Amino acid sequence: MATEKKLDCVILGLLSHEQLTGYEIKKRMDTTLKYFWGASYGSIYPTLNDLVKRDLATKVEDKTTNRKKITYSITDEGREYLRNWLKLSVEKDELRYETLLKLFFGNEVGPKQTLLHIKEFQFKIEGEMEYLLNSEKVLEKVLKMDSTHKYYLLTVKFGIQTYQAYLNWCKEAVMMLEKDGE
């Protein structure tokens, strides 16, 4: 059994919650999944077609509008495939922190330059933190009626914890570098 292609699984996972268009899938990637997964249209649409070919998903074209709109649903086989993957151990988590890279080699350009990278990082994280905190609030309310969102909430909490850690670290790092900034 070859290694499952991750994008297959992500899309199947999203379709296991609700039927979606490729466009909507992309939006999920850019909001809900943003801080732990990503994908571009150039990979989403071909994958979707492939999933249909393999009978893991079905597509329905909306003929009521002139606009081309295709809604995808997961099949029983697709759900089976997803469950199987979900039961396997995690192979690897992959991070590629360009920010940390620039930091690591920072003594080549000095503290001032490095501080800029940290400040930019901090700014970006603060913005995303706001979104996460809001998601948490909404989800905690919804949870009381509908427990299926528990897993979603768990990932939001993960984001909040790690983002808070980033922010703490930023403060510490800024202090360390400002000391010898002059």
Added chain:
Amino acid sequence: MATEKKLDCVILGLLSHEQLTGYEIKKRMDTTLKYFWGASYGSIYPTLNDLVKRDLATKVEDKTTNRKKITYSITDEGREYLRNWLKLSVEKDELRYETLLKLFFGNEVGPKQTLLHIKEFQFKIEGEMEYLLNSEKVLEKVLKMDSTHKYYLLTVKFGIQTYQAYLNWCKEAVMMLEKDGE
């Protein structure tokens, strides 16, 4: 000016600290850079040759042994290239957390299965945390004599903060899932 290939920059960065063989570079990737960058031999060796071709690095073959051993150094041009990249804003940090993915779709297989993933994650992080904590201790001692390691220490502290956040989250997540585990 096209986007810089990251592996070029990572390797150049490592060479800016000291001269290294491809094998040693791989080891750095697997230890020091492990929690924010990675690469395989299949990409390291070709990149190294390419760097030499572009005069960003030079190689010296050790002829005193039968074993093939090639040590690479950064050139002035290479250092210039590295500095230039270091001054540019970070384009993107990329994370692909398979663990979070499996979690997000957890209600398809239930809390017991999901708890297993969390426990495995926790175990892995605890192991790496030990390594980081030790690095921190060593680096803090060294820092008193040699401030060039400050940037290295900064990345270690980043790792510690985020790993601690992961660990906190694991506890919280386990509690949330165990509640409805039976």
Added chain:
DNA sequence: CTTACCATGTAAGGCGTTACATGATTCA
């Protein structure tokens, strides 16, 4: 009417992993 958003897709090309292939040296 024009901007933003909805919506789908392809082609080229880059980047990187896995698997394979080979051999030296060190240490128990």
Added chain:
DNA sequence: TGAATCATGTAACGCCTTACATGGTAAG
């Protein structure tokens, strides 16, 4: 002497991003 580690490299292949190409619809 066998295992672990040092050491370099290639080939096949997969996956994904970027850029391009196209057009509908809604809201101001």
